[in-house]
Amino acid sequence: MEKDKRATGGRTRSPDGRARSPDGRAQDRVNSVDPYGFQRSKHFDYESYEELMSEYLVVLTRRSIKWSKLLKGQSKVQRNVKLKRYVRKGIPNEHRALVWMATSGAQDQLEKNPGHYQALLGAQHDPKLVETICTDLNRTFPDNVQFRKTSNPCLQKALYNVLLAYGHHDPAVGYCQGMNFIAGYLLIVTKDEEKSFWLMDALLGRILPDYYTPSMMGLKTDQEVLGELVKVKLPGVWQTMMDHNVMWTLVVSRWFICLFIDVLPVETVLRIWDCLFYEGSKILFRVALSLIHHNQALIQQARSLPDVCQNFKQITHGPVVEECHTFMQKIFIEPGSLSMATVTKLRATCRSRLVAEES
Structure with missing residues (x-):
């Protein structure tokens, strides 16, 4: 796992120059473990991390105050436009379990x-x-x-x-x-x-129905759905995939099966999951399309199948995905409109095609 990618682990610099986690605990600047328990690599860039987190902490603090006012100490939340907006802007760690349980139906x-x-x-x-x-x-x-x-x-x-x-x-x-x-x-x-x-x-x-059944038909279907969405929204990338005969499962299967765990930084994954539990699986397509959209020029530079695979690995690294708050704003803008009705229709088409191919 790439610990250098874990730039948004949730800490920033306190007045005494030490790292501080979102709950206010000052920690040694050279702490090799992030707030979620993940070991940082020996190449971890603490300077860049602290610079980034000094900005994100302001966002976290502002959101935490707003969430506390919204919840008012209650253990129940009502799904509405305001809550959806709050979820998209990020759920503070102290409220995350409660909100995930409530919005997903798990509670x-x-x-x-x-x-x-x-x-x-x-x-x-x-x-x-x-x-x-x-x-x-x-x-x-x-x-x-x-x-x-x-x-x-x-x-x-x-x-x-x-x-x-x-x-x-x-x-x-x-x-x-x-x-x-x-x-x-x-x-x-x-x-x-x-x-x-x-x-x-x-x-x-x-x-995520049928993602983890023995046939993994839901997972296979959604990878094909992503291909269809790229064909419409990013035709240049789709053509590159066709030119080099690259199957989508080769480059995005880990994105879907692990819900971006081990692919994107931990704080970014948690922000994605905030929206996933509230809005459902179309969030996975928004994230995937944003990654591809932002890096379409790089992907289209590929001259071979190995090039395509390498470029897809590269697009999950770097400042764009580390700055989780900005990245989450992008996923609701860059892919354009994407309704659940569109996803459902494409799933039916792709599933039928896959079933026919396997029979």
Whole structure:
């Protein structure tokens, strides 16, 4: 994982010259771990990071005050135009779990199914499921101190529980690679197993249908949908892909299957997820289209298939994605109009084509 990309980890410089996290805790400027527990690389640029965060902290503080006034200490939120605008501008860390739970429907499911999570953990477990999950535990965020066996508390046990419960909750999905990173991110944010479980249910069951089924038809479909959107909105890029016979799955599968985890900086990913839980899967297309739109000249310079692949890796790095607040403003402007009706129609077309090809 590229820790140098984690520029917006949530800290800035305090008056004494030390790094300060969003919750106000001063930390040593050479701290090698970001506020989410991820180890920084030895090449991490602290000067650029602190310069960037000195500006972003002003945004974070302003948003935090507005959110506190909006919520007024309540644990419920009403979906409306104002809330949507607030979500797009970013949810402060202290309110993130509450708002994700409320806007995604996860809180409703938790309340309608009291004791369900614990019952799943207490039931007899499928040995094959247990083995598969255990195999991936040590591979989940090896660069995050919270997932190391030596840490206290260690999130590996919580991760195991969430994945095991979900595997029995939705046997059609069970466990697929990629789910461990999503569950891990949810635990980092919520610090709560049951909430992470119900947020997984919201993501995999409703927001991203068929992404993690054995056929991964939903995932394959959405990669093709992105191709169709690029064809209309960025025809030069689409032509480059055709000229070099590059399949979309080759360059964007990680974007979709990991919901930009390990692709973009952690703070940027969390801002994307703020909108994903509220507005649904079309946010993934907005992010993908913005990345491609901003780098279309670079992509079109490619002279071979390896060039295209290398350029797609390159476009997920640099100041554009590190400045998460500016980037999130761009995703609602640069791709132009993109309705859920358009996405639904394209999904039907692409799915039919894929089913025909596989039959």
